[in-house]
Amino acid sequence: MDSLQKLCSTLEPLLRRVVGEEVERVLAKLTPAKVGFRSSPKRIQGSDSRSLRLQFRNKLALPLFTGSKVEGEQGSAIHVVLQDASTGQVVAVGAESSAKLEVVVLEGDFSADDEEDWPQEDFENHEVRERDGKRPLLTGELFVTLKDGVGTLGELTFTDNSSWIRSRKFRLGVKISSGYCEGLRIREAKTEPFTVKDHRGECKSPNFKQ
Known part of the structure; x- marks a missing residue:
C-alpha cells in the first residue's frame, strides 16, 4: 500500500x-x-460604408431662353437632395447633410447613367465655361447650402445659347463645393439635357407665356 x-x-x-x-x-x-x-x-x-449622391428632385421647365429665370416644372423651385444611393433615402443627419453645393453647366452629351457612380473627373471634364469675350455662362445664385439633406436652388439665368457646343445642349449640374466633405466621395447630380435659345426668339415659341 x-x-x-x-x-x-x-x-x-x-x-x-x-x-x-x-x-x-x-x-x-x-x-x-x-x-x-x-x-x-x-x-x-x-x-x-454608405454610397452618397446628389440628386435633382424635379425637372426643369422647358424651353429655356437666355435672360429668363431657370425654374422647375410649372414654375416650381428646383430642389436637390443628398441620398443614400443604396436606399434612395434622404441623408438628413451628419456634416454632409449641411454641405455647400456649387451649381455648374455641363455638356448635354454627359450621358453617364444616373444610377452610376461616375468618377469625379468625368463630371468635371464635361463642365462648360463661357465663350471667349462673353459674360459668365450662368449667373445668379451659384451656391446653395443643404439643410437636413435638401437644398433649393436660387435664381439662375443663362446668358448665352447652347448652339455653339458640340451637343447643342446643356445640363445643369451640382457638386460639393471645394472645402466641404473632404475625403468623402459624394457623387454629383445632373439634369436631363436641354436647349437654351436666344431671348429674341422667345415670342416665336408656342409655349411662350405673355
Missing part, C-alpha cells in the same frame, strides 16, 4: 503537467477562431 501511495505521489505532478500542457494546446487552437469570430462584426461594419 505504501508503494502504491509513493507511486501516486510521484506520478501526480507528472500527470498535472501533461494535462496542463494538453489543455493549453487545445486552448491555443481555439483562441484564433474565437478572436476571428469576435472581430467579424467590425469587418462587416467597416465594409458597410
